[in-house]
Amino acid sequence: MAFHRVIDPVTTHTIRPNLLNYHATRATFTWDEIAAELDFLPGGSGLNIAHEAVTRHANNAHSEQVAIRWISKHDAIYDFTYADVEEESNRFANVLQELGIGKGERVFVLAGRIPALYFAALGTLKNTSVFCPLFSAFGPEPILQRMQRGDARVLLTTQKLFKRKVKEILSELPDLKFVLIADIDEHISDHILSLPLLMDTVSAEFVIPPTDPEDMAILHFTSGTTGMPKGAVHVHNAVYHHYMTAKYALDLHPNDVFWCTADPGWVTGTSYGIIAPLLHGVTNIIDEAEFDAQRWYRILEEQRVTVWYTAPTAIRRLMRLDFDPLEEFDLSHLRFVASVGEPLNPEAVVWGRDVLDLTIHDNWWQTETGGIMIANFAGQEVRPGSMGRPLPGIEAAIVRRINSETVQVIEKPNVDGDLALKPGWPSMYRAYLHDQARYDKCFVDGWYLSGDLAYRDEDGYFWFVGRADDIIKTSGHMVGPFEVESALMEHPAVAEAGVIGVPNDVIGELVKAFVALKPGYVASDELNRELLGFGRKKLGSAVAPKEIEFRDTLPKTRSGKIMRRLLKAWELGLPEGDVSTLED
């Protein structure tokens, strides 16, 4: 199959890649090797992600090394050593104890990339409660849906987000016990509390209780195609995979300065923006600000970033700049660049080679997998446009669904099918919370079916083809059309809504809604804008449609289900395919 060109592995390494011989490493790899590099809780009392990420470093010679370097929107830089992060996360764990929040209870965080978010994540894990991040650009509706489904007990947020998005939904969250506000100095009421005030009154010492590796640690919501978002349950055992993938797929070495640009509201920003770098004891850069091309190059230069994990949307924005970055910025410290979120187009990989003098290594995984599954590696041949090859310990295949109980593995190369993984890796999700049926449906005949379509070439490189369902990949995250349609349907003018992703050069896909109006309403520019605004107010900019088109009717099956596939075919001028189920 076509690819632009092969990028040969770099053979002169200043730092020797952790994975030099792909086949040999895969052949001999065992998870016991990784266990030997972990610490485990003292006295055989289990495995806790926060102990591995923070406590063990705070207790050894690493304690004074910078764990988190936080850069504020206004360019103030705050360094937190491993000892500092240990103390702050201990305090947060003690706050939860004081509030009577215990094992397994869900602690949600709705915030930008502020230090409190990181201490809360780690403190929640220490307390054996469950960390559940929410993207701060969600509107009230996605926040409510996720907090209800996730049985939220505590929410950490900021004044502004509380006022804008949370206050109005509080009455629908009767089981939420406390809201902690990160940027107020006084408590507002018995259950809306100042986090700084609480943190000041508790001890900086905390002993992590016994933690079963299978205890729930993190809950990440991911979009569904037919229903509301699903809460993917991850356990402390996932730490094996976080550690292993940071070693092999991100090639982390001691003394690296690592920058993952993803927001912790998404799984990448948690697995690799919080946990993985700390597991390896390196310095983790966190930038509070949103994407800004000049700023990002400046951070890479000034912070001497060595390993950078970013996203296609950002890379394509950098490609728009009309200057040569290497003439303006010293990026000589940068050794390894990786990308995830949606497939990185081959032109972007070639651009990296030509303009940055660096290969950009695309990789593939999803919320359910908890960590990187398939990757292009440092020191290995890169095929631009390909997601790479499976990690050690990961078995991936292309399969064809025969029926609901059987799949057939496609051995022949270059044939499209379902991208499937052999279950059993440590960071695999253990459940969709409260939704066993949807979880079970993902596992067929001994394989986890990812929902992505792909093919494998003759050398074992995997290539993304598309989604097997209607989920939209936009700006590196997933949007479920059902969630968007449901929100639009709440507008009095809307009779039906069908939502699709329209291909877009910058953000991958753009969320577009087709709307049929109720009798008595007339399509107009004014109503179009009203609906756009309505969607944004409910869903927030991260989820809301960016385009709306009116249609007299929407194509439906005889059972009344909107045929998004057909809307997409019409939009893109593609063949309609099978229309036998279309209503008359």
Place this chain on the structure above:
Amino acid sequence: MKIATISRDELTLKIFDLLAMIAPEADFDDLDPNVDMRDELDIDSFDFLNFLIDLNDEVGVEIPEADYGKLVSLNDLLDYLLARM
């Protein structure tokens, strides 16, 4: 179209018109001209990119991607444009 002379107030209205295409729900009367307008109006990076491209077409001032980061508040944007018109 290049506009030869335009007052700060006129330019502000033009900006609001374009922003209202992206964020029709926004109340521009309440917008503090010195705060981060993207944050205030919930305008994501992609919407902001499109807004600046439209603005370029509307007022004839070329805004290279490298300068986007300088345009945080409404006043930043007005100062930037007026200096180049």
